[in-house]
Amino acid sequence: MTRFICIHGHFYQPPRENPWLDEIELQDSAHPFHDWNERISTECYAPNAVARILNPAGKIVQLSNNYSKISFNFGPTLLSWMEQHAPDVYAAILEADRLSIERFGGHGSAMAQVYNHMIMPLANRRDKITQIVWGIRDFEHRFGRMPEGMWLAETAVDLETLDLLAEHGIRFTVLSPYQAHCIRPLAGVAPLAGPSAEDPDRTTGALPIDLMWREVTGARIDPKEPYLQRLPSGRTIAIFFYDAPVSQAVAFERLLAKGEYLVQRLMGAFLPDRAAPQLVHIATDGESYGHHSAHGDMALAYALHSIETQGVAQLTNYGQYLEMFPPTMEVDILERTAWSCAHGVDRWRADCGCNSGRPVWRQQWRGPLRAALDGLRDHVGAAFEREAGKILRDPWAARDDAISLRLLGTPEERAAFVQRHARSGWTSHDRVRVMQWMELQRNALLMYTSCGWFFDDISGIETVQILMYAGRVLQLARELGVADYEPTFLQQLELAPSNVPEHRNGRVVYEKFVATAPLTWEKIAAHYAISSLFEEYGPVTQLFGYLAEIADYESLEVGKVRLVLGRVRLTEETTAECAQLMFGVLYFGDHNLNCGVKLDPGDAAYQRIRQQLGECWSRLDYPQIIRLMDREFGQAAYSLASLFRDEQRHVLRRLLKANLAETEATYARIVHEHQPLMRFLQQLNAPLPRAFMLAAEHWLHSNLRQAMDHESPDFDTIQALIRDAVQWGIHLEQAELAYRFGKLLARVAEHWHADPTAVDRMQLLGRGVSLARSLPFVVDLWKVQNLVFRKIQSLFPRIALQAAGHRESAQQWVQEFTQLAERLNLDIEFAREIGGIAR
Secondary structure (H helix, E strand, O other): OOEEEEEEEEEOOOOOOEOOOOEOOOOHHHOOOOOHHHHHHHHHHHHHHOEEEEOOOOOEEEEEOHHHHOEEEEOHHHHHHHHHHOHHHHHHHHHHHHHHHHHOOOOOOEEEEOOOOEOHHHOOHHHHHHHHHHHHHHHHHHHOOOOOEEEOHHHOEOHHHHHHHHHOOOOEEEEOHHHEEEEEEOOOOOOOOOOOOOOOOOOOOOOOHHHOOEEOOOOOOOOOOOEEEEOOOOOEEEEEEOOHHHHHHHHHOOHHHOHHHHHHHHHHOOOOOOOOOEEEEEEEEHHHEOOOEOOHHHHHHHHHHHHHHHOOOEEOOHHHHHHHOOOOEEEEEOOOEEOOEOOOOHHHOOOOOOOOOOOOOOOOOHHHHHHHHHHHHHHHHHHHHHHHHHOEOOHHHHHHHOHHHHHOOOHHHHHHHHHHHEOOOOOHHHHHHHHHHHHHHHHHHHOOEOHHHHOOOOOOHHHHHHHHHHHHHHHHHHHOOOOOOHHHHHHHHOOOEOOOOOOOEHHHHHHHHOOOOOOOHHHHHHHHHHHOOOOOOOOEEEEOOEEEEEEEEEEEEEOOEEEEEEEEEEEEOOOOOEEEEEEEEEEOOOOOEEEEEEEOOOHHHHHHHHHHHHHHHHOOOHHHHHHHHHHHHOOOOEOHHHOOHHHHHHHHHHHHHHHHHHHHHHHHHHHHHHHHHHHHHHHOOOOOOHHHHHHHHHHHHHHHHHHHHOOOOOHHHHHHHHHHHHHHOOOOOHHHHHHHHHHHHHHHHHHHHHOOOOHHHHHHHHHHHHHHHHOOOOOOOHHHHHHHHHHHHHOHHHHHHHHHOOOHHHHHHHHHHHHHHHHOOEOHHHHHHHOOEEO
16 A cells, blocks of 8 residues: 555644633533633534434444544643543543554544644743653543654744754654745655764755755645654654645644545545555644534544545554654754744734734734733743752753642642752742742743734733733732732733724733632632532532632521531642632622621630620621621622632522523413413414513423423423423524533433333434424434434444344343434444444
């Protein structure tokens, strides 16, 4: 075989965690999902782990783990989120790499990535090293092996970066064909490690004519083979230049509308008269396969399956191809270039004209933003070297090793880390300061995440996110006694103009969205105190990245009014820093409450305040309680608005549920009293009066949500409500209802999966699937199909054999199961014959 195909997917989402909570807060723009990571995981990352392959009749005949057959990289920060929030998908990705090692001659398909998608040519050398070291260490921790290749953010490249990759054992990377400057044949095939001969002077003409450099700048380099790049240190690294036209067609020309289109385009890229081995390979954002292009995962699965079964080419990955066919050509890259900017790397530092859809807007803010961050980085870097150096033998080596604090995250690892790097005689106080310095440096890296510059305005959510990291750096620097850099930082941001008139410039954006975000001990204690009115907390509670240990808690209640007084010890897990605080909350019901917090004044003062509040409470003297709280806690009162966003929404839903009960009862009464008239109007094809429509719409949605969220499904009620909605012309909130019904079906399927021989459970699931097929919106049956499909291979043959032996219960089970598979569009016989699940 001389024809090889490799498809690379760059799967990445920018880190979206609140820097103080270390969790992604609710993102309304991702509705009905909690956040964009969850939404894109559902639309892309999960489907590619169990992709459908259809027969000509449109029935599912195989499930395929696409990752095991392609080359891929996942951003480390995204994998960290997946490990916690999408463990099944995370496990499938790790399994795919293991399977690819078996498939591709010992070479895993997973590539590493520079840690948080920093534009490497614009980074200083220290940051480049940490990005590479963290990317490798994260990869080794997850995949259990050393990576052969590493993906560079936006394929942004310079020789120093490539040299550092090679120094750290990376054998290859992938670039755009437009990032090559010139090429020439190798005089001999050089090794991919160790020193190389000094490069001859290109201007002397001493080389044979067939070994002289040929410029390819502006032209498309032949992407069908690997190239060798010689590096300033004498090291070398291999570079694969992807096929740009086919890659762009995947991303922008609907090539994933059908798997056949992808196969045809890939095969059409081969040179028919070329006898030598040739590699057709493409590289795109992995989100193309399902998120940007709906069902792109299925098109990819079909293409991979078709190429394999037809034998028209051999699937491979970069590591395997490099071993089989080392470079015969040498390349010299264009430095400071990237795949998504026609102007080098100016998209991340200048108003170069590259934008994401608003050509009238300017990006003059990019340069001042980078200058402000560079100034902050250098300011805290000098302090880090000076102050942390009093505790650590080599602060920068410690930072490179600090990825272990994220990967393991245990108190034992924090202690071991300090033991590895600290000078002798360190104290527990020094350990806390070391953890604070490491957290500062982590955020100083995160604030360079590339997405902060990619889009059109400094007020965009991606840029606000990197400013949040900068805000965290400034806060930690102040706590560590570093001279306050914020005034200078704000002055520099003032030079970054916004395209949105009300935002004016970067300083205004920072003051609007970031300046109020930093958490203090008081804010965290206030969250704990207020949320304790609505949650049952135990002795120790996890509040995102903090542990709350209750030292004392007293609650007094009369009717709707409650008075809570307590003491809580808070510990920040990343730094092990802790504080004890006292709080008091006076709650009048609904959203009316007054909360005060302050650092714990000691047992005697606490008991005094407790006694005084108790005396006021015994008289139900609420004004005096408020005055006493103002005096003891100060005027900075906290309210429901002080809660973290997810808890705030949770509490508000509880409050609104109680308050909306009367309103919903009114709507229900209107619908029930006037339903005969509404049905009569519908029979006459007469429009319903607006008042009836509003009442019916609210009543229907409220009842549908309740029915879909209930643990015991009532499909008859859901069907009747949907029928009424359609008959009355009610506008259904389709996205939300589809999401809720999909979750309901998944619960029913899990219940059946726990006891798959239970016919009644299978019948209930079948009814739910039938209803899903009849609804006026598309319900995601992905999870249900996966669970049922796996039983085709594992359980169906055994019970079918019993049914053939005239066992009545088995015959009933086979009949119900066959009907369920039919409703789910599964080809039960074909899938059973071929084994069904393709790895």
